[in-house]
Amino acid sequence: MNDTSSPAALDAVIAAIKTQAPGRGLPPVHLWNPARCGEIDIVIRRDGAWVHEGARINRTALVRLFSTILRKDPDGFHLVTPAEKLKITVEDAPFVAVRVDREGEALKFTTNVGDEVEAGADDPIRVEIDPDSGEPRPYVHVRRGLEALISRPAFYELAEMAEERDTPQGPMLGVVSNGAWFALGPTESDPL
Secondary structure (H helix, E strand, C coil): CEECCCHHHHHHHHHHHHCCCCCCCCCCHHHCCCCEEEEEEEEECCCCCEEECCEECCCHHHHHHHHCCEEEECCEEEEECCCEEEEEEECCCCEEEEEEEEECCEEEEEECCCCEEECCCCCCEEEEECCCCCCEEEEEEEECCEEEEECHHHHHHHHHHCEEEEECCEEEEEEEECCEEEEEEECCCCCC
């Protein structure tokens, strides 16, 4: 793999992305398999911050642009254009769901990069328990294997909407979106 962690490599990726016509939606990165592959020193931190060569990328439009060419492959996350595929580091999930709204029968999430997704059978909510802290780590699927960590405020909103159901694992709190039920965690037992 070639190391392309230079400002020129970053400029080349930006130029390639900008060839995508505005208003056409997301580029078809799942169809692109460029011969030129490498790595670039971009890290998406746990808090959703994008960092290039140790410096935070503060231009929201640039982060949004990069997010549109992000792809998850079996060997990790990549920024993909028709000309090249550059591996990056993602500490947790590539996006953060910063907002959730109930719209009719759907829970609609908005991410830190402006994506909107309705949870449902194709875009599920899942909750893992952090092995170190014991805290829940909730996620929602955004697109093609890319997930958003649900922010604490948005998760609290989900908890307010939660209903109790009996499951094979015992009583659980969960939410319904687009006809699908998603467990958020076990109900707290009443003290004796």
